[in-house]
Amino acid sequence: MTKLQSHRRPPRIGDAPVFRRTLLAVVLFFVAVIIVAPLAVIGVHAVSKGLPYFAAAIAEPDTRHAIMLTVLTALIAVPINTAFGIAAAWAITKHDFPGRRLLLILIEIPFSVSPIVAGVSYLFVYGLQGLFGPALEAADLKIMFALPGIVLASMFVTAPFVARELIPLMQAQGRDLEEAATSLGASGWRTFLTVTLPNIKWALLYGVVLCNSRVMGEFGAVSVVSGNIRGQTNTLPLHIELLYHDYDAVGAFAAASILATLAIITLVVKVVLERQGAGRRNRPASLAGNDSLSEVKP
């Protein structure tokens, strides 16, 4: 150890050992109660009657159907929202046009609107008492209380997820590379695929993971538009509610453990992708879906 290093820097505030230990203990206690315990209780209750019972609960036909419906919803909604997110990010960050700021706020709206309000709103578009209800009824098209309604409501709730990961990053990266590519004769698509995409792939993947996680877990909006028909329009979160209210705690927690596992995978992917430069390191609280869109100056 050199002499310079052995010099004691004045401790920063809050570094007094007693204070430090007390604050750490209090914070860790609350982390254990508020964050760790809710996660732990899912696992404990899911297997409280043994693993065979847990496996049987998941293999139960209505639960299996709910899983399939949730996966199907995500398979439709996530790619569409990904395409939308890329298009919005390309338009907003690679071009100048009037109203860009307004468009950013517009894309951000679903973050601010309660999922219940979203579900109710969709009912007034496609439901029987809604704008297109009578016309849809006449054409024998069922959107509400069926798969299309569930997909639409999920798309509303998660519309900003991919765009909000891409926009701050693409804004920061500027347009020079794309301008160079097009001036050398590359087409727009080729420029996007060979120049832009490699630079945004981690943020894009991160946005897709977040979007998928939210689609699979969405409850409020979907519960309004699905009609909760057991074995037909019950997604996994809705099925959990149903089992829970049927006093089938093990079944509910077994189903919940699938979504909790998905949540943990999402967190792990987040940590891994942040090391690749996506997410919070560039922008505070991106999972919170709060900031950064407002950073983009027109």
Add this chain to the structure above:
Amino acid sequence: MKRRVLPGLPLSLGITLVYAAIIIVLPLIALVFKAASLGPADYWRIVTSDRAVASYVVTVSCALAATLFNVVFGMALAWVLVRYRFPGRRIIDALVDLPFALPTAVAGISLTTLFAVNGWFGGPLSALGIKVAYTPLGIMIAMAFTSLPFVVRTVQPVLEELDPALEEAAQTLGGSDLSIFARVVLPLLTPALLAGVSLSFARSLGEFGAIIFIAGNQPFETEITALLAFIRLEEYDYPASAAIASVMLIAAFVMLAVTNIMQARALRYTVRN
């Protein structure tokens, strides 16, 4: 210098506008349209009915309490994560985002199970005479859980960037830790904190899934506004549902404006540092 114009604007902007119009704008307009079709007198009667007003009081007061908790705990958590080194720090840092990643229905049943009278925490608490599940306290805990990451994640980066020289200067001037925190550190954190607070509060106002399991849902006592809109729908009282949902929509837009102003301010301060 004039910029070279990149290709793809008509296609990408076209997709964006059409999608935003169909998926985001159309439903909200349909809601406003439905609520407006009531006429001013009926609309006012519904949104100021005793039960609706009681639901606003429950929702807003619980959201305020939850946000206050998040300010204190969220800031302490951010402080610990940034300033202290201890085993498990990175795991806790990752777990902070759990409330966003965990579906609200899952959070709802697990918090209810924990805080029910026969639960891990509900048992000891009820022995002390504190009832959590099926009371406003339960609503508050569900709101605090779902919105916790907002404060942590807005304060954390500012705390990381804080210049140690500022504290050292204050220390050489003889300030105590408490006065340095209150007069040097806290003012620098305030813009970010306010941005986090407005996000946390807005989220609490709109939360549904995590709350309905733990709330008990008694009208006038533990019924949140989002649930009332849902109940009116199940009673086939669509105009009333639209009216109550429109109140939530207005609140959401007000909070969106507040949040944007707070973030613009937070950003101005960050840039200046």
